[in-house]
Amino acid sequence: MPKWKIFLWKLYHNGIATSANLSSRGLAISDTCPQCNMAPETSQHIFRRCHLATILWQSGQLGIQSNSNLDVDFQDWLIAWVHYFYQQDGYHGDRLPIFVATLWGIWQGRNKYVFNGVIQDLACIRSLVNQGIQQHFTYLAQPISKVHAWSADSGPPGFLFAHFGASFCGSPQAYIQVDGSWTPTSTSAGIAWVVDHISSHIREGQGSCIIAPSALSAEAKACLEALIWAQGHGLRHIMVYTDCEQLVQGLRHQGSQPNSIAWTLDDIRTIGQQFQWCRITKVSRLLVQQAHELATHMRKDKIPFQAF
Structure with a gap:
């Protein structure tokens, strides 16, 4: 009403x-x-x-x-x-x-x-x-x-996310931007993630150059590697930001996920469930700008790894 x-x-x-x-x-x-x-x-x-x-x-x-x-x-x-x-x-x-x-x-x-x-x-x-x-x-x-009905996939306005973990209510320890950089003229892609730790106000970023068949594949791989990194560093409550709607929709609806990244999405779900609280949210490009710039740098310079 x-x-x-x-x-x-x-x-x-x-x-x-x-x-x-x-x-x-x-x-x-x-x-x-x-x-x-x-x-x-x-x-x-x-x-x-x-x-x-x-x-x-x-x-x-x-x-x-x-x-x-x-x-x-x-x-x-x-x-x-x-x-x-x-x-x-x-x-x-x-x-x-x-x-x-x-x-x-x-x-x-x-x-x-x-x-x-x-x-x-x-x-x-x-x-x-x-x-x-x-x-x-x-x-x-x-x-x-x-009656203004909503699309079955739209969700409440302004909020599109996939949630994993043991708890639905909670707050993040860190905000993680993820992004992939890819061009159709090359199979090389850059992936990166930038982490903002809430308690310490420290920002750190990492990325690498990979082989990817598409921009969607690069984005999914960036998300997966960010989760692996967060898990390895003992984070239990994380908010992941991506500007890729297709990635989030694929994580939300397994039956309609893109076949090209099905295995990567399954890996993301498996690792996501191991967190206490893990939310992967679709945001605007502006909110993943730092990760985008780092991923582009990785792709152009073909640097295998970088941290700051």
Whole structure:
């Protein structure tokens, strides 16, 4: 529903009018949660940590332990669950609207208390959640011209990734750019990866010159070698950036993967599953610029290995 889209957009950008947000913007109000008076009313607190929200999630249909992994930012937690339900159930699955309706019910219950003085309990919030779910199905029952359906492969807007590892929720230790550089006039290609370590703020890059039959093959090989490098250096949580949509789609949908890189994709999946948290994300060329420049250097100079 449009109101849910706006609500999720505000949640993701930390734009809802929590007490903590209003206080930080200069309003002369307390930033304490009005319902429990135990902590600042941030999105993290309202939707994950506040006692009523914790019980609601745990006892609900989804059985989410919202107060676990509290070192994960609320926005990352939100997106992780949205993508998890989309990946598991598809765009028209049942769990994604239940998840959004639960967030919506928590916020509506909070506003009823703040603006109308209506004290909320578990039964009240559940009633609001159920109302949201019913409104969702009513909206879906409208003529198809009023419902903007998503392509089966598009995913939520702006987010195309393949996820591997033991955990779906988490945050990366390092961001790794990967890229391949190839020209049709030669079988030589350059591959490179550039790693930004979050805790130490250190950047390092490596690459090599290889034989590759296509640009896609070079890109896939760069991704594979980056994962092998990350695993060998003890990294357990990594975010990999690539500007190759075909690579990510091939990793997401094994049945339709390009035959030319099928073996490489299988190797990427095998190694990816050995991480605790591994996400390979399609991004713009700008976000892999350093890896692109290094890969081009490798291809032109035919240097077998380089680090900085």
